[in-house]
Amino acid sequence: MNSPSKAPLFVSSDFNGFLGLLVDNLSVMAFLATALIGIFGFPADLVYTRMFPGTTLGVLLGNLAYFFMARRLAKRSGSTETTAMPLGVDAPTSIGMALLVLGPAFLSYKQSGMDEHAAAIATWQLGMAALVVMGVFKTVLSFFGPLVQRHVPRAGLLGSIAGIALVLMGFLPLLEIMKVPVVGFAGLGVVLYALVARGHMPWNLPGVLVAFVIGLLLYEVLGPLGWLGHGYQPMAAWQWRFALPWPTLQWMHGLPLTVPYLPLILPFGLLMVVGGINVTESARAAGDDYNTRDILLVEALATLIAGCCGGVAQTTPYIGQPAYRAMGARTGYVLITGVVVGLGGVFGYLSNLVEILPLAVLAPILVFVAVSITTQAFVATPVRYAPAVVFSFFPAIADMLAIKLGDPTYVAHAHFTELYNDTSHGISELAVINVLGNGFIITAMIWASFVVAMIDGKPRRAAWIVLLGGALTLFGVIHSVVPTGSLYLPWLLDPASRSVALQFAAAYGVLALVLMALSLRPGPASVAKPQ
Template identity: 30%
Template sequence: MQTSMARPVKLWVPGDWNALFGFGTNILVNLLVLTGLLQFVIKMPTDIIFGRILPATGLMMFLSTGYYAWLAYTYARRTGRDDVCALPSGISVPHMFVVTFVIMLPITIETGDPIMGWEAGLVWVFFQSFILMIGGFIAPFVRRVTPRAALLGALAGVSIAFIAMKPAFDMFLNPVIGMVCFGIILVSWFGGVRYPRGIPAGLIAIAFGMAVVWGAAMLGYEVAGINAAGLQSAFSNFGFSFPTPAIDHVRDGFKFLGIILVTAIPFGIYDLVEAMDNVESAEAAGDHYPTTRVLTADGVVSLIGCLMGNPFINAVYIGHPGWKAMGGRVGYSFATGIMVIVLCWFGVIAVVLALVPIVAISPILLYIGMLIGAQAFQSTPSSHAPAVVLALLPSIAAWALTMVNGALGAAGVQVTPELITAMAGNGVLYQGLHILGGGAILSGLILASIAVFIIERKLETAAIFSLVGAALTFFGFMHGESIGFNVTPLVALAYVILGGFLYLSGRLAIAGDEPAPTPDRMVDPIAQPAE
């Protein structure tokens, strides 16, 4: 219950240790992946990575985590509650891969200069930042009219496909470390077991993984790519680097504007929806944050990071309910920002990359994927469960498409019409993955919204969402690879026809007295007595 009296708020509670190690390791993994992409994919010079990009990234993330800690503090103080958890934030993981492989890599290959790829990435973030700031004013309306099952279901799809799947694979590639670390985490975070002296489960899992890896190294074995030689060479990047303005590089990147806008606009919309989903997820866990302020903050800190040399956008993360369930409140967010400053400004990332096995961290990400996937079902009416399942499918299709493309790329095989036909003959519907997975989070949201309103017998509202889906599809925001006109005409037409059918059904159909046979009202015909 809210109160007008401001009450003292503890800046640190014991649960913040759990959330710090959980969320901190999540951030650490993302920074390690980011560094690997820049080093091994873009072939960026190490002085640019450790002297320009990572310091700017650290500054942006410090501002973001500090702001959300302050927002949680003021919210807790205003309401008099002691269970308010700060929103988690950091580098947008999907965008990390998009800006690397869609913007920076092609331009680097075309020009032969990774610096130009970096400059193009800066301009991409520049435009994304303004899309976020402007979109923040329309996002609250979208939240009001969109069913929670659609928002959380689309979020669960991203969480399962792009957060949980790879860590799960990593764990089973190194099961002795991965499975045991997973058990250490689940026993504490799902099972409620407290370890001696309140030691955080995440710290125990990492310590166990390091003990196994370095114990094996001492016996002459290499596990999970960790070895003493790699650790020794990592110290060459150790040192202090303060972020410096990169406005001249942002200006130079505008020469690639035509390429950049093709992805900047649809992914800006993706950001809006993702942020709304994550704010909705926090509200389902009991913490209400204003969507406009969240999106505006993401846009502002992303813009600051861009002007200082960071080509990766900031976003509110999936996972607030997980960190809150661990006991995280205000302090974990600010402490994570301090940690990021140390990692990025002192060149510690390279050392950590050589010291900690990723497989010891992967179970934490799998836990978050499990929690967010479960929340989509637990925080919505049981009758909406089919809509949640429908919302998952586009993200699963997008994930499967990346797997197929990765396999074809590794084999050096070009995608041709003949290959697509051959794959279809073997059950791999490549074109179907492209269409369903295009704009996955928007596709999942629209499809699930239609399903929810059908379940609720609000057929005219379902028709409106179907027509919105038609418009988004026509312009390539859904079911397409890029924005344009008449991108996937048959799918757009299908949405129009579906909308017309739903509208007519809502206007003309005579509803019966019995409720619709949704899952929580299903009757087992076998169990019914014969008449």
């Protein structure tokens, strides 16, 4: 066996990890482009030659840093099975940036009298500036990551990302698969056979590659025959787009434009810090003990550099590290992915892949990653905490529903506003979904943590955790009553919104009082027996 210091840079299973991480990044970039170009009419050339190169530069630099961190960890720990932390473009906040910041800003600039080109440039500058703000914010917060990790139970850390995996990384891609079921379901079956059931692939080919090839062949053979209905779209023509992500000060022009969006931009950065803490704990549970501060700092700096070079979507350490470890990927897969994605933004082949490859072919690997992460949340925590893990899933489910219902292609904005503000039977169901989903990662951590405290027979500790949730609710850090999820000062809200915010905060306060009262009862608190 090779010594860790002389372990090969690449192993054959790194190809599985590379395809998985590449597909993950492609999927997010495809949604970003589809939302901006398809929904809001943003100029495609600006997306592909300005936004993509800077965004992918962050992916390149972050993965290079994680590659060297993994090699260092392998040498220090003496392990030949160290798996690098994957990094890529973040899905939830990229969706949020496209639908809640960049798209609406572009439309508002055009409505204010700007021509389309000027409005597009202003929107791009806003996106860059938003990334710089988030990068600086995350750099500061990265030094507090280990403190959070010490005080939040593993069920809270893993449960919150399992909820993301289940509904955002699992269910949403599953919808794309079933839009073209003949293609997508076959690919998904192969992925599950190879990576879950550990089935043998012909000629020892990587399972992800086999699934990709089968899906693409089915799409290209059956589609022209009309067997896929409207699910088939002929491939777009290949176009070479060369654009270097040079550092630019244009983001400074966008700084004043970020002010109205800061209540939304800052929570995006905060969610990535919390998510980074959670994925580091996930990697630790899988066997790779990375330094939390270093993981967060690398990601923050990658976001900052991407913003300075034209990027508009922040990077994040992906929650799939244990899944890539299960694939057999080690350290080389992040190096390959970083180079392929980074150069793809420069030479334009990434934008071509986004235009050409159907999501039904790309999505099966995302479903596998979602299954692996959700499974880990239960395997890596004691069985008695399973209810806390399950309870932490609900805010993520609400966020997924809010994303779908808030999409103007699903529900017209006027109708959404009407349903949201309908108080004829108390708080409207749509408002509850939206409020429950806003700040869902932090909400999930709080919910799982207070349930863990109760299971451990510590109702007083649970009460203090619930009180913290109430305080965060007052200012919209969680349960923001603003549909976009922004922060606020409660006394500046309109009366109807303030009433909802106070009701949610009061709910936490009342529960805290009940738990405090229960903690005063005589005799030792009962504790669930370990199983």
